[in-house]
Amino acid sequence: MSVTIKDVAREANVSIATVSRALNGHSNVTQPMREKIVEIASRLRYMPHGAARSLSTRRTQTIGAILPDLYGEFFSELIRGMDLAARESGLHLLVSSSHGSAGETAAALRALSGRVDGLLIMSPHADADLLADNLPFATPTVLMNTRSDGGEHIAFAIDNYRGACTMIDHLARQGHQRIAMIAGPTDNFDADERLRGYCDALARDVPGSEGIVLEGDFSEKSGYVAGAAIARMAPRPDAVFAANDMMALGCLFALNEAGLKVPDDIALVGFDDIPMARFVSPPLTTMRVNIAELGERAARALIAQLSEQPVPAQGTSAPELIVRASCMARPRGQPPDRS
Numbered sequence: 459m460s461v462t463i464k465d466v467a468r469e470a471n472v473s474i475a476t477v478s479r480a481l482n483g484h485s486n487v488t489q490p491m492r493e494k495i496v497e498i499a500s501r502l503r504y505m506p507h508g509a510a511r512s513l514s515t516r517r518t519q520t521i522g523a524i525l526p527d528l529y530g531e532f533f534s535e536l537i538r539g540m541d542l543a544a545r546e547s548g549l550h551l552l553v554s555s556s557h558g559s560a561g562e563t564a565a566a567l568r569a570l571s572g573r574v575d576g577l578l579i580m581s582p583h584a585d586a587d588l589l590a591d592n593l594p595f596a597t598p599t600v601l602m603n604t605r606s607d608g609g610e611h612i613a614f615a616i617d618n619y620r621g622a623c624t625m626i627d628h629l630a631r632q633g634h635q636r637i638a639m640i641a642g643p644t645d646n647f648d649a650d651e652r653l654r655g656y657c658d659a660l661a662r663d664v665p666g667s668e669g670i671v672l673e674g675d676f677s678e679k680s681g682y683v684a685g686a687a688i689a690r691m692a693p694r695p696d697a698v699f700a701a702n703d704m705m706a707l708g709c710l711f712a713l714n715e716a717g718l719k720v721p722d723d724i725a726l727v728g729f730d731d732i733p734m735a736r737f738v739s740p741p742l743t744t745m746r747v748n749i750a751e752l753g754e755r756a757a758r759a760l761i762a763q764l765s766e767q768p769v770p771a772q773g774t775s776a777p778e779l780i781v782r783a784s785c786m787a788r789p790r791g792q793p794p795d796r797s
Contacts, residue, residue: 461504520550522574524566528555531732539753563648567592571774576739576760582647598763600756621745630663632787634697638670640684642701652701681708691718703735721786740783747777
């Protein structure tokens with residue numbers, strides 16, 4: 459049978475309330491008595507009951523995170539940043555995935571309510587109505603890259619639109635004219651903003667050029683399928699902008715498999731700057747999003763809310779263009795490869 463707080467109190471010959479105060483660090487217990495109770499609790503291997511403690515303190519010492527997916531380096535880095543901030547504050551991190559579904563986002567919100575002290579939410583479906591319908595009033599919440607402007611909630615976002623515009627501007631300045639895009643999943647805020655940036659920048663920077671948009675879902679597999687289709691095109695694009703690095707890596711494999719050299723035959727760029735982007739051959743030109751920092755900043759803002767401390771500055775941050783070997787300038791006067 460498990461050891462209870464009653465067993466510790468009986469062994470120490472004190473009340474249950476005294477044991478509770480000693481183990482929770484209250485100042486109205488003498489140091490000798492605290493040390494005695496801690497020693498007995500350790501020797502008996504007493505573990506405080508988390509649910510019971512949360513009833514008395516109304517805190518679970520846990521923060522929750524709802525993400526669209528848990529697969530891939532982007533989410534791994536995001537979770538790493540959140541976990542770093544949580545651990546530094548002595549908190550646990552509980553993570554759930556909505557799998558890109560509005561219904562599952564709502565279900566995850568309801569499931570985590572009462573189990574965590576606050577929530578970090580990244581979801582394309584997290585608008586004001588969904589949050590109001592599925593979150594208890596006044597639940598501390600921080601939003602990341604959602605369609606909502608935050609409203610009453612703290613919000614952090616990446617300027618995906620400006621990042622995509624910057625990348626297309628870079629490709630155009632390098633002399634590329636036929637620029638294809640592997641888009642992200644439909645009904646995804648990041649993907650929609652990157653596609654919008656691509657379309658607007660292409661119309662501005664390469665007048666008369668027709669957009670070439672291939673479907674993707676942010677996975678390597680979809681990038682591979684799109685890359686294989688690009689390799690078969692006639693005329694072929696002279697540059698490809700993948701809406702995230704994972705799809706760019708899948709595209710790179712397909713282009714190599716088709717006998718095309720990057721960047722000699724076709725330039726390839728991505729978005730996010732996941733750790734793998736700098737270690738492939740050739741290293742990937744991309745828009746750097748400091749993913750772990752985004753998770754850490756959002757978690758710190760939530761923790762500040764919970765402790766009623768000043769909340770760190772929030773807002774939208776611009777990604778940074780990182781130029782590597784996968785994107786080579788086309789010499790002036792050289793026409794696009796029509797093969």
